[in-house]
Amino acid sequence: RNHLHAAGHICVLKDAFMCESAAEIANLTSSDKFDAALAIHLYKGGRLLQGSRIPFGIIFGGTDVNEDIKCKEKRQVMGAVLERARFAVAFTVEMKELAAAEWPDARKKIYVQSQGIKTMPSETFDWYRFLQNAAIPADSGPVHLFLLVCGLRRVKDPLYLVEAFSEWHRKDPSVHLGIIGPAVDPLYTSEVKERVKRAPGVHVLQELPQAELHAALRSCLALVNSSSSEGMSAAILE
Structure with a gap:
């Protein structure tokens, strides 16, 4: 607009x-x-x-x-x-x-026409407060946080990686997976949250304003995508 x-x-x-x-x-x-x-x-x-x-x-x-x-x-x-x-x-x-x-x-x-993305990561974003709000301990050593950015709906399949990351977290407690995005499908969102409760090291994170999300993407270890069908992921472009 x-x-x-x-x-x-x-x-x-x-x-x-x-x-x-x-x-x-x-x-x-x-x-x-x-x-x-x-x-x-x-x-x-x-x-x-x-x-x-x-x-x-x-x-x-x-x-x-x-x-x-x-x-x-x-x-x-x-x-x-x-x-x-x-x-x-x-x-x-x-x-x-x-x-x-x-x-x-x-x-x-x-x-x-190829997609275009404009990013403006916040310069005042507090990474450590972000981790604290996500209940991810950051004071006992390095944190390796992977982010999965998507609208919570079945085609994005955010549950695909949950067990693998939880198992990885058990072997290496510094590894975490954060799932962040709007609750596009409320029923499926509830399913995701229930599943994540039983998966140590995996977190459903609170939505962020776009500038702060871009800053979080810049600070995390890597972005992951597990869509079962994808045209062109805006999160990957960002």
Whole structure:
């Protein structure tokens, strides 16, 4: 939004999870002040633009062409949305080819544009207080903290590494795994927290503002990713 504002546009940002139907977006865009729309994720965002009176483009998210495409109902919705879209953006050639294989008529309007990330790690971030808040002892020797940054949902599979890291922690108490991210799926988040309670050395960490998260990434030993399906992980780029 800041980028679009700086370019002279007026931008209204909406969270697809907070919108109940396409009618809600249609009502919003019915005023003359909206010239175009841009949806992120062909299914989650795109479905809300069905019947849109204004032109729109789509940015593929990753799970749309990797996972949602396997569901007949979602695939039909995505095909209809892509047919009406003026353009679509894929982050990789592979992602474009997946979409084009399913919807060949859309190939010419799918453009590949690599993801960009801007990081601004906080210079006042207190690493030792962060460890203290996570109940990770930092005063008895070095801490080797691995971070897994993801929205807590099943496709990100944060539980995949839990037992391996817990076993490693038993052999070397300096090793810890921190799982940090928003509770996208509340039910699955509860499952993760219950499992982690029984896994010494593994922690579900409190969310951080982006600048502090970037500082934590800079200070940790390594970032890990255990997604069962991934387009391009923003956390890895960061």
